[in-house]
Every structure is written in structure tokens, then in C-alpha cells.
Amino acid sequence: MTMASATAATVPPTSPPVRRKTRRNWRGWIFVGPFMAVFALVFIAPLAYAIYLSLFRRQLIGGNSFVGLDNYVQLFQDAAFWTSLTRVLLFLVIQVPIMLIIALVAAMIIDGARIYGANLFRIALFLPYAVPAVVAVLMWGFIYGDQFGLVGQLNDAIGTGFNPFDPSWILVSIGNIVTWSFVGYNMLLFYTTLKTIPAELYEAAELDGANQLWIMRAIKLPALRGTLVIATIFSIIGSFQLFNEPNILRPLVKSIITTDYTPNMYAYNLAFSGQQQNYSATVAIVMGLVTAIIAYVVQLRGSRTEDR
Amino acid sequence: MSRKFFKPRSRAVAGLAAAVALGTVLAACGGGSDSDGGDTAAAGTQADLDAALEAGGELTYWSWTPSAKDQVAAFEKAYPNVKVNYANVGTNVDEYTKLTNAIEAGSGAPDVAQVEYYAIPQYALSESLLDLNSYGLGELESSYTASTWGQVTVDGKLFGLPQDSGPMAMFYNEKSFEAAGVTEVPKTWDEYIAAAKKVNEYNPDWHITSDTGDGGQTLSMIWQAGGHPLNVDGDKININFEDEGSKKYTAMWNQLHEADLLSDQVGWTDEWFRAMGDGSLVTLLSGAWMPGNMIANAAAGSGDWKVAPMPTYDGGTPVTAESGGSSMAVIKQSENPALAAAFVRWLNHDPESIKIFIESGGFPSTTADLSDPAFTGAESEYFGGQKINEVLAAAAGTVQPNWSYLPIQAYANTIFGDTAGKTSYNNNSDLNAGLAAWKAKIDEYATQQGFTVE
Numbered sequence: 001m002t003m004a005s006a007t008a009a010t011v012p013p014t015s016p017p018v019r020r021k022t023r024r025n026w027r028g029w030i031f032v033g034p035f036m037a038v039f040a041l042v043f044i045a046p047l048a049y050a051i052y053l054s055l056f057r058r059q060l061i062g063g064n065s066f067v068g069l070d071n072y073v074q075l076f077q078d079a080a081f082w083t084s085l086t087r088v089l090l091f092l093v094i095q096v097p098i099m100l101i102i103a104l105v106a107a108m109i110i111d112g113a114r115i116y117g118a119n120l121f122r123i124a125l126f127l128p129y130a131v132p133a134v135v136a137v138l139m140w141g142f143i144y145g146d147q148f149g150l151v152g153q154l155n156d157a158i159g160t161g162f163n164p165f166d167p168s169w170i171l172v173s174i175g176n177i178v179t180w181s182f183v184g185y186n187m188l189l190f191y192t193t194l195k196t197i198p199a200e201l202y203e204a205a206e207l208d209g210a211n212q213l214w215i216m217r218a219i220k221l222p223a224l225r226g227t228l229v230i231a232t233i234f235s236i237i238g239s240f241q242l243f244n245e246p247n248i249l250r251p252l253v254k255s256i257i258t259t260d261y262t263p264n265m266y267a268y269n270l271a272f273s274g275q276q277q278n279y280s281a282t283v284a285i286v287m288g289l290v291t292a293i294i295a296y297v298v299q300l301r302g303s304r305t306e307d308r
Numbered sequence: 309m310s311r312k313f314f315k316p317r318s319r320a321v322a323g324l325a326a327a328v329a330l331g332t333v334l335a336a337c338g339g340g341s342d343s344d345g346g347d348t349a350a351a352g353t354q355a356d357l358d359a360a361l362e363a364g365g366e367l368t369y370w371s372w373t374p375s376a377k378d379q380v381a382a383f384e385k386a387y388p389n390v391k392v393n394y395a396n397v398g399t400n401v402d403e404y405t406k407l408t409n410a411i412e413a414g415s416g417a418p419d420v421a422q423v424e425y426y427a428i429p430q431y432a433l434s435e436s437l438l439d440l441n442s443y444g445l446g447e448l449e450s451s452y453t454a455s456t457w458g459q460v461t462v463d464g465k466l467f468g469l470p471q472d473s474g475p476m477a478m479f480y481n482e483k484s485f486e487a488a489g490v491t492e493v494p495k496t497w498d499e500y501i502a503a504a505k506k507v508n509e510y511n512p513d514w515h516i517t518s519d520t521g522d523g524g525q526t527l528s529m530i531w532q533a534g535g536h537p538l539n540v541d542g543d544k545i546n547i548n549f550e551d552e553g554s555k556k557y558t559a560m561w562n563q564l565h566e567a568d569l570l571s572d573q574v575g576w577t578d579e580w581f582r583a584m585g586d587g588s589l590v591t592l593l594s595g596a597w598m599p600g601n602m603i604a605n606a607a608a609g610s611g612d613w614k615v616a617p618m619p620t621y622d623g624g625t626p627v628t629a630e631s632g633g634s635s636m637a638v639i640k641q642s643e644n645p646a647l648a649a650a651f652v653r654w655l656n657h658d659p660e661s662i663k664i665f666i667e668s669g670g671f672p673s674t675t676a677d678l679s680d681p682a683f684t685g686a687e688s689e690y691f692g693g694q695k696i697n698e699v700l701a702a703a704a705g706t707v708q709p710n711w712s713y714l715p716i717q718a719y720a721n722t723i724f725g726d727t728a729g730k731t732s733y734n735n736n737s738d739l740n741a742g743l744a745a746w747k748a749k750i751d752e753y754a755t756q757q758g759f760t761v762e
Contacts, residue, residue: 251576
């Protein structure tokens with residue numbers, strides 16, 4: 001108290017606080033500036049340019065012309081786009097829960113430390129995440145081969161004719177690759193959260209006579225809620241952007257994994273083989289909006305549960 | 309700790325990277341200036357090319373030809389004043405994407421680029437290529453096979469010089485034929501179908517050939533049947549898979565396709581090459597460039613294979629079609645078109661350059677080389693000592709004339725699986741329905757691109 005009043009007394013009356021405030025603002029920009037410049041360059045500028053592009057249409061014959069919202073109107077009537085969006089939605093609804101539940105169970109088991117060699121188990125589960133996606137898909141592509149691949153050998157051994165590239169199985173096959181790749185990552189998210197739970201809580205629970213199942217329900221799961229929401233959002237974004245896995249498998253099954261198999265593949269092929277950059281930008285923008293809305297809804301719901 | 313919040317899963321990263329890349333490319337296209345509009349108006353003769361070679365200068369050259377590097381080295385040795393910056397920027401579609409973007413952006417394109425025959429009309433339409441007639445290269449017509457020359461000429465303009473050709477032939481596994489009791493090599497498609505049944509009866513895992521739906525291959529087969537489904541007249545496009553040749557092909561191929569006599573191995577995969585090596589894939593209907601690929605990737609089949617002309621529909625003289633093949637073209641953006649044209653002339657016409665090309669396993673398009681005894685007389689060990697070039701060079705002379713591709717062929721081929729593949733190949737049903745679906749989607753795209761579809 002005395003210090004503060006002493007300082008106040010020594011401040012000369014000639015320096016008004018207003019000037020100091022403007023100076024502080026300007027300093028702030030020095031720190032934020034580099035980030036803002038890069039952010040504007042790599043995030044806002046491409047986004048703005050994509051929106052600008054989506055208002056035009058360039059034709060091989062007739063050149064470039066302003067078409068207003070025509071591309072958006074076309075997109076809303078484009079069955080190929082909606083089919084691909086439905087496909088990734090289906091993928092999301094089935095694959096994401098399976099992956100997160102496996103990750104959750106694995107994290108619980110490792111955290112419980114009731115198994116022998118928990119560290120080895122943890123690393124082994126995480127390892128697939130360290131394999132580059134392209135390599136992982138190529139590897140699974142070989143495994144899935146129904147003639148010379150592992151699946152083919154299994155088929156020969158047990159006399160079945162299972163083909164992972166069959167139209168009715170292909171989405172499951174892709175889901176399996178994605179799950180394999182990302183269980184470890186999600187497991188690690190959950191595991192680190194579990195590790196932050198203070199040991200006192202467990203002690204208290206033990207003193208109260210809670211068994212492991214109760215500890216899981218009353219302590220571990222509530223602590224994991226926030227992480228679970230984040231993991232879900234990441235997984236939703238990942239599902240909507242499904243591209244690597246189907247695109248690398250595509251050369252093997254061109255008539256099943258079509259150029260418009262997922263929204264991202266559709267946008268990619270429109271731009272790079274069809275030279276339809278304008279329409280491709282439209283697809284990208286609408287997909288971005290859809291993803292943002294769904295991720296936001298999940299976050300709202302997730303945090304509401306957390307508050308309760 | 310906060311890292312996990314900002315490090316999305318790599319799937320998301322890949323998507324993001326793709327999106328960013330997309331943005332970059334889109335940005336590259338945005339320039340859209342019409343700098344390629346001004347015609348270089350180089351009315352000259354071949355003498356101007358000689359002068360340009362003397363004067364020297366610098367060139368950029370894009371190609372994925374295996375021998376490109378050696379050819380450039382030999383060229384620079386012969387013309388020390390010229391410096392060639394060679395780059396392999398990717399194979400076919402990869403290169404075309406970069407090329408198209410550079411042309412749209414108005415800068416950054418090479419002086420000379422490798423362009424496959426099917427892509428020539430696309431670049432001709434956008435007026436991106438130099439008419440080589442403006443340097444008198446039309447005089448070289450007699451040096452090349454008629455079919456390759458026809459494919460680099462659009463509306464009387466010469467948009468490239470042919471490098472290689474891919475006249476189709478039937479490669480067959482003699483040992484497998486013998487094992488299955490096919491005593492005579494099929495000369496007609498009827499005999500081919502009969503052989504297909506025998507092979508499949510002998511061993512259900514054996515197939516006469518594979519077909520999983522490939523636009524380029526299908527078109528070559530229709531070409532061989534005498535079809536002319538793709539008709540282009542300026543900005544008018546007419547696609548007709550109902551013409552006699554197309555119908556002849558589908559009627560014949562349906563007998564194999566609908567009866568499930570074809571393997572579903574996808575071309576250029578490990579399984580496909582293995583099947584060539586172990587005898588389960590009995591024939592290949594492919595371009596003359598195929599032997600090099602077999603030697604490199606299906607070594608186990610060495611000594612078992614032979615080459616014969618394509619089967620015919622009527623039992624008459626063999627006719628064939630082209631499958632693939634490239635030309636070298638001068639991009640209009642070039643600041644030194646005379647030198648670029650001179651380089652193209654040397655690459656695909658000079659005996660020294662063609663010799664390097666042939667030694668690397670290439671199949672030439674120049675008539676002199678195709679009839680050279682040293683070329684035709686070469687015995688191939690892989691083919692049990694057969695003089696395969698004799699058969700293949702003969703095929704080069706029997707290509708059905710008057711074929712044309714669409715100016716949007718690259719995209720059309722990309723969506724073959726989406727349409728024909730989905731309709732006809734997933735359930736082995738009538739190919740005509742698949743081709744109709746393909747036509748519908750190409751028509752739709754062509755209309756969007758401003759063509760008049762008839």
C-alpha cells in the first residue's frame with residue numbers, strides 16, 4: 001500500500017495516462033505483428049482467394065466470367081457431392097466411436113498398470129501413428145491383396161473368398177486402416193489426461209472403499225471428458241477430410257473408389273484433373289463450413305456436459 | 309502441453325496441406341493474363357533452326373523419357389553453344405498439371421515439353437503449342453509412321469514431333485497356351501474367346517487377360533475394331549459409342565467380360581506382374597513399349613512369352629491401333645522458339661538421339677529405324693529368341709488411320725472408373741451401358757467447359 005502511494009506521488013503530473021496507453025497498444029502490435037502477417041498470408045489470403053474464385057467460372061471455351069452464386073447453386077444440386085458427404089458421415093458415425101472406445105480402453109488398461117510391460121504396450125500402440133500415412137496405406141494395400149497378399153494367403157488357408165476391396169467391404173477396409181493409425185494417438189491423449197489426476201483422489205476413493213470400477217466411473221471418466229471432446233472434434237475433422245487412404249488405394253479399385261469418393265477427393269480431382277478450379281473452390285468452402293458447424297455443435301454439447 | 313491442441317491428426321494435416329497446395333495452385337492460375345495470345349509469328353524455314361543452333365542460348369526441357377538425360381548430354385556436346393536445363397517434373401498427368409498451370413499463369417513453362425498424343429488436342433485447343441510448320445518441320449512427314457504423324461497434326465497444324473509409338477500387339481505366354489491345350493495362336497477374336505475358355509477351364513485361376521476398366525485401353529480396342537467414337541470439330545464434340553466399330557468391340561469383349569473370363573488384376577500392380585511371371589495371366593493386348601516393362605518387372609516369365617499381331621474380327625489382314633506414345637512440343641511461351649524447335653528436331657529426328665532412345669528400350673516412330681535390320685533383327689532373350697521388333701514394326705505399319713482424341717481426354721480417362729467402371733465392371737454387366745454412362749458424364753463436362761455437344 002505504502003509503496004503504491006509513494007509511486008503515485010512521484011509520477012510527474014505532466015505525463016497523462018492516455019499517452020502511455022497508446023504507446024502500450026503499439027508495442028503489442030510488435031509482438032503480434034509477425035504472427036498476424038503470416039496468419040494473413042497463409043490463412044486469410046488463400047481463404048479470401050478461394051471465396052473470390054468460387055464466384056467465377058473458367059471454361060476451356062469462353063474463358064473466365066463472373067457467375068455470382070451459380071457454382072453454389074450447382075453444388076446444392078450436385079448428387080456426386082452429396083453422396084460423398086453422406087459417405088464420410090457414415091464413416092464418421094461408425095469409425096470414430098470404435099476408434100475412441102478402443103483408445104479409451106487401452107488408456108485405462110495402461111493407466112491401471114495391472115498388466116505386465118505397460119510401457120511396451122503403450123509404445124506398440126502408438127507406433128502406427130508414427131508411420132507416415134502414405135506408407136501405412138501402401139502396406140495395408142499389400143496386406144489386403146486377395147491373391148498374393150496376407151488376405152489371399154488366409155483365404156487359401158481357410159478356404160474363404162474374402163475380398164477387402166469388394167464394394168461392400170471397402171469402407172470397412174479404409175476404416176480399419178484409419179483406426180489402426182490413430183488409436184495410438186488418441187490413446188496417448190487419454191493417457192496423459194489420466195496421468196494428471198492427483199493421487200489424493202485415488203487415496204480418498206480407496207479410503208471410502210471404492211473398487212476399481214467405481215474409481216473409473218467417478219474419477220477417471222469425468223476427468224477425461226474435456227479430452228474426449230477434443231479427440232472427437234479432431235476425429236470429426238479428420239473424417240470429413242478423408243483423403244489419403246482412399247486416394248492411395250484408388251489405383252487398385254478405380255471403379256469402386258471413384259474420383260468423387262470423398263468430398264476432399266472430389267475437390268482435388270475437379271481442380272487437378274478437371275481444371276475446374278472454381279467449382280473445386282466452391283466444394284472446399286462448403287465442406288469447410290459443414291465441418292466447422294458440426295465441430296462447433298460437438299464442442300457446445302461437450303462443454304455443456306462438462307459444466308453439469 | 310498445448311502442442312496436442314495444435315497438432316491435428318496427420319490425416320487432417322494432409323487435408324490441410326492439400327488445401328494449402330490447392331490455394332497455391334489456384335493462386336498460380338489467377339494470373340490469367342493472355343500473354344500466350346500473341347502469336348510468335350515465326351515464319352521461318354529449317355535454315356533458321358540451324359542458325360539458332362549456331363547462335364546458341366538456353367532452353368528448359370521437361371520430360372519423363374528414361375533416356376532424356378543422355379539425349380540432352382549428347383545434344384549439348386554436339387551444340388556447345390546451347391545449354392539445356394532438363395527436368396523430370398513427373399509422369400504424364402503430373403507433368404500436365406504443372407504445364408497447364410504454368411501456361412495459365414503466363415510464365416514458368418518450359419520451352420520444350422513431352423506431351424503424349426492423347427493430350428495434344430487439349431493443348432492445341434488452348435493454343436499453347438507452337439505450330440512447327442512455321443519452321444518448315446512439316447517437311448519431315450515422310451520420316452515418321454502415318455499414325456504417329458496423324459496424332460501430332462490438328463487442323464493442318466503440326467504441334468509436335470513424334471517420339472515413340474505404341475502399335476498394339478498380342479503378347480502371349482506360349483507355355484500356358486500349351487498347358488491349356490491351345491495349340492494354335494489365336495488369329496481372330498473368335499479364336500481368342502475360345503482360347504480364353506480353354507485357359508479358364510484348365511485352371512480357374514488362369515485368365516486370358518485382365519480388364520478392370522481402363523479408358524485408354526478401351527479406346528485403343530475400339531480403335532482397333534475400326535471405331536471412331538470421338539468426333540471433334542472446333543468447339544463441337546460428338547461422342548458416339550453406337551458406331552459400328554464400337555459395337556463390334558463391345559459385342560466381342562462382352563463375351564469375355566460378362567462370362568467372367570477376365571482377371572480382375574489391376575494393371576501395373578505387383579499382382580499383375582507376378583501373374584505374368586507365373587503363367588496365370590496368359591495374354592496382354594498392349595503397346596510395343598511393353599517388352600521393357602515385362603523384362604524389368606516379370607523376370608520369372610522369361611523364355612515363356614512370344615509376340616503375335618492383334619487378333620482380327622474378320623480373319624483378314626491384321627490391323628491394329630496405337631496405345632500411348634509421346635511427342636515433343638514447343639510451348640508458345642518460349643522466348644526462343646527457333647532454338648526450341650531446333651532442339652525438338654534434333655531430339656526426335658537426329659539419328660544420334662534416336663539411337664540413344666532405342667538403346668534405352670524405346671520403340672521409335674521413325675520409319676527408317678523401324679525398317680533398320682539392326683533393329684528388327686534383334687533377338688529378345690525374354691521372348692525365347694524371337695525377333696519381336698519384326699512383329700512390332702510390322703504392326704506399326706498396320707494401324708487403323710483417322711483416329712482422334714478429345715481435347716478433354718485426360719479428364720475423360722480419369723472418370724472412366726466413376727462411370728463405366730461403376731456401371732459395368734463391378735458386376736460384369738453389358739459394356740454398352742458403361743460406355744453410355746461414360747459418354748453422359750463427358751458430355752456434361754464438355755458442356756460445362758463451353759463445348760457444343762452434339
